[in-house]
Amino acid sequence: DAKTTQPPSMDCAEGRAANLPCNHSTISGNEYVYWYRQIHSQGPQYIIHGLKNNETNEMASLIITEDRKSSTLILPHATLRDTAVYYCIGDNQAGTALIFGKGTTLSVSS
Amino acid sequence: GAVVSQHPSWVICKSGTSVKIECRSLDFQATTMFWYRQFPKQSLMLMATSNEGSKATYEQGVEKDKFLINHASLTLSTLTVTSAHPEDSSFYICSALGELQRGPYGYTFGSGTRLTVV
Numbered sequence: 001d002a003k004t005t006q007p008p009s010m011d012c013a014e015g016r017a018a019n020l021p022c023n024h025s026t027i028s029g030n031e032y033v034y035w036y037r038q039i040h041s042q043g044p045q046y047i048i049h050g051l052k053n054n055e056t057n058e059m060a061s062l063i064i065t066e067d068r069k070s071s072t073l074i075l076p077h078a079t080l081r082d083t084a085v086y087y088c089i090g091d092n093q094a095g096t097a098l099i100f101g102k103g104t105t106l107s108v109s110s
Numbered sequence: 111g112a113v114v115s116q117h118p119s120w121v122i123c124k125s126g127t128s129v130k131i132e133c134r135s136l137d138f139q140a141t142t143m144f145w146y147r148q149f150p151k152q153s154l155m156l157m158a159t160s161n162e163g164s165k166a167t168y169e170q171g172v173e174k175d176k177f178l179i180n181h182a183s184l185t186l187s188t189l190t191v192t193s194a195h196p197e198d199s200s201f202y203i204c205s206a207l208g209e210l211q212r213g214p215y216g217y218t219f220g221s222g223t224r225l226t227v228v
Contacts, residue, residue, distance in 0.1 A: 043116070043203050043219035044154070087153075095207060097144040098217055100154040 004088045006104045012082075014110045018075040022088030025069040032091055033064060034098070035073050037084040044087065044100075047073065078108045112138050114206045116220030123194055123227055131189045131223045133204035138218075139184035140206035145177075148201040148222075160187055194227040201225075 005023040012018040024033060032051050036044040048055055048062045050071070055062045061074040075082055087103040113136040123129050133143060142161050146154040158174075160166035160181035168174045176198075178190040187206075191198055204220040 038154075041201065041222065041224065043114075043205075043221045045219070046217070085153075095142060097156050097159055098205070099156060100146075102153050 004090055004101050006086070006088055006101065008102065009105045009107070012075075012078045012106060012108050014080060014108055015077055018073075018078040018082065018106055018108070020073040020075075020086050020088075020104050020106065021070065022073070023070045024088065024090050027068055027090045033062070033068075033071050034089045034091055035060070035062065036087045036089065036098075036100075037082075038087070038103075039081075039084045047086075078106075080108050080110065082106065083108045112206075112208065112218040114140075114204065114218045114220045116204055116223055118223060119221060120224040121226070123225070125195055125227055126193055128190055128192045129194055129225060131191075131202055131204075131225075133187045133189070133206065133220050135185045135206045135208070135218070138206075138208040140187070140208055141184065142207040143181055143187040144205040144207070145179060145187075145189050146203045146205065148203060154203060157189075191225065194225070196227045199225055199227045 032049050034049045035047040038044045048060050050062045050064050064071045085103040085105050087100050089098050115134045117132045144159050145157045147157050148154045156169050157172045158166045158168045158179050160179045162181050162184050166179040181187040201222050201224050203222045206218050
């Protein structure tokens with residue numbers, strides 16, 4: 001599975017867009033990029049995933065560069081409830097465990 | 111959507127006793143379950159992978175005799191921390207994967223169990 005690199009922390013004002021970057025330069029052609037988040041003392045929550053194309057769902061948008069070496073998770077209108085640790089994970093969908101890196105701690109303030 | 115129930119959500123036990131944590135897939139059959147451990151301000155660390163009806167595969171450094179995993183049915187896996195010590199105090203999280211589920215939708219996480227050993 002690809003090694004991912006994320007900034008340790010980011011701040012965002014409530015109502016503004018939060019853009020969380022992730023580098024995954026070693027990602028292979030069949031590996032998806034997944035994003036999960038973990039709110040304090042809870043289990044991880046799935047946000048979004050993508051392979052090559054940009055993706056959008058009700059929670060977020062995912063922008064993947066053309067060379068697939070990096071991606072950005074966008075929370076269009078951050079709220080206080082979005083304060084969490086965000087994990088970017090590469091996985092080849094082989095049914096093996098997801099391996100979590102250190103993630104980015106996003107702090108949303110009013 | 112798929113739901114995984116983890117019980118108990120928190121437990122306090124005395125040093126030297128054993129504690130069992132249950133992980134149930136409520137609306138799907140989980141052929142594979144994963145157990146993670148998370149210390150304060152750290153990321154999730156994979157402890158072991160279990161497939162229904164077979165022995166669990168433990169990650170390097172995880173004592174299989176201390177952390178007993180049983181995956182006897184397609185909807186239930188248990189983690190027993192034997193002879194618990196204060197250093198075993200941690201947040202334990204399970205994840206379940208169904209046979210028909212692949213990709214991110216397939217990895218459903220429990221809400222975690224906070225274990226405190228006193």
